[in-house]
Amino acid sequence: MRVHPYLTGQAPAPTPVAQTLLPGLPLFARGKVREIYDLGDRLLLVASDRISAFDVVMNEPIPGKGIVLTTLSAYWFEATAGFMPSHYISIDPADFPAGLRPYSDLLDGRAMLVKKAERVDVECVVRGYISGSAWAEYINSGTVAGMQMPEGLRESAKFPQPIFTPATKSSSGHDINISIEEMSKLLGAELTQTLVRKSIDLYSFAEKRARARGIILADTKFEFGLLDGKPILIDEVCTPDSSRFWPADQYRPGGAQPSFDKQYLRDYLLSTGWNREPPPPTLPSEIITRTAEKYREAFTRITGS
Ligand SMILES: Nc1ncnc2c1ncn2[C@@H]1O[C@H](COP(=O)(O)OP(=O)(O)OP(=O)(O)O)[C@@H](O)[C@H]1O
Ligand SMILES: [Mg+2]
Structure with a gap:
């Protein structure tokens, strides 16, 4: 894989790109x-x-x-x-x-x-730790994605094993959490089973790797598409935009964690x-x-x- 010299510290960041326009390309x-x-x-x-x-x-x-x-x-x-x-x-x-x-x-x-690929319109979210909307649901009902969870979990605690919590993409921009049963109704049982298994395998792999580098991959979102009828991984994978990264050395369950980047x-x-x-506020240069x-x-x- 080619690594841009900015990422290795050999060049300053190129001029920031707010939007691209490639004339002649649809x-x-x-x-x-x-x-x-x-x-x-x-x-x-x-x-x-x-x-x-x-x-x-x-x-x-x-x-x-x-x-x-x-x-x-x-x-x-x-x-x-x-x-x-x-x-x-x-x-x-x-x-x-x-x-x-x-x-x-x-x-x-x-x-x-x-x-x-033909995009599968379900966001495949895997959570190793309880945070965000999963924490809100647990506080409310003791469940995560409709599944009963052990009692007494603290905010940001690690789940006994990673949990698959699908969501549908909504036009409003805010995703809607659904259960695995609802996902099966949308996609069929066979594809659903495959995506659940693949998502958990991918998360477990990435979580181990990040952990070895001092980062907790608390949760992440995968997207899949169909190519010749078979599921393939698409979009972006385990980036700060699609995941929660927590610095492992500052991990303290019982509250929200400092996120790595935003x-x-x-x-x-x-x-x-x-x-x-x-409109959002103007960002000071130090924050940028x-x-x-x-x-x-x-x-x-x-x-x-
Ligand atoms: N191989 C692919 N085939 C078809 N669509 C893809 C593929 N890879 C990624 N996409 C789609 O391209 C888009 C990537 O753009 P971007 O990440 O900016 O979207 P976003 O802000 O996440 O918004 P949204 O996904 O809600 O449109 C996503 O909609 C994603 O589902
Ligand atoms: Mg995206």
């Missing part, structure tokens, strides 16, 4: 973070430096963030290729179609060439008294710089590079 979709270009049976996923918090995209990009997300995903796609086929082809602009050559500098590190940003946003509705450093640190710590 846009397949635009998400909160990525522009996706249509190349026929393949897609070009381009991660901008946009950052969202509380589901709102900030006005200011975080330099280098897209490079971290794309390269870290490539790292995990390569590491898991032995037991899980994926959409991943390459992040090296030299492997991209010749028509993209003029954009090589812009795309370097932040673009991933992938196989186009903590400064969230703390700052809360300190301004912002109501979490657009420290957030960028944290994203890069997440990459270097996990990959050991």
Whole structure:
């Protein structure tokens, strides 16, 4: 996998990219973070430096963030290729179609060439630790994703084993948690079983690896697609945007944990008294710089590079 010199400290972060525009290339979709270009049976996923918090995209990009997300995903796609086929082809602009050559500098590190798949519209969330909406549900009903949990769990405690908590993608942007039974009704029992098993295997693999590097992968979200009728892993994998990373040396169950990367940003946003509705407040340069450093640190710590 090609590693951009920014990630190894050999170059400063390139000019921040708030949005990409590749003239002449049809846009397949635009998400909160990525522009996706249509190349026929393949897609070009381009991660901008946009950052969202509380589901709102900030006005200011975080330099280098897209490079971290794309390269870290490539790292995990390569590491898991032995037991899980994926959409991943390459992040090296030299492997991209010749028509993209003029954009090589812009795309370097932040673009991933992938196989186009028919997206499965269920987010496959795996949780090793109880946090976020799972903690809220447990407090309310003693269950997580409708499953009865042991009594007396503390916030951020480790589950006896990882738990699969699916969600559907909703147009409002806030995902809706569903049960595995509801997922089976949407996708069929066979595909559901496969995705549950694959998701837990992927999480367990990544959790062990991150743990060995001093990071707790508290939970993460996978997306799958169908290619020739078979499930493959798509989207991004175990990045700070799709996962909760906690520094293992500061882990203290019984409350919320410091998150590895968006903590400064969230703390700052809360300190301004912002109501979490657009437009977001202007970010001071120190918050931008420290957030960028944290994203890069997440990459270097996990990959050991
Ligand atoms: N191989 C693939 N085939 C088809 N769609 C894909 C593939 N890989 C990723 N996607 C889709 O591309 C989009 C990536 O863009 P981005 O991460 O910015 O979206 P997002 O902000 O998470 O928003 P949303 O997923 O709600 O549209 C996602 O919608 C994802 O499901
Ligand atoms: Mg996404």
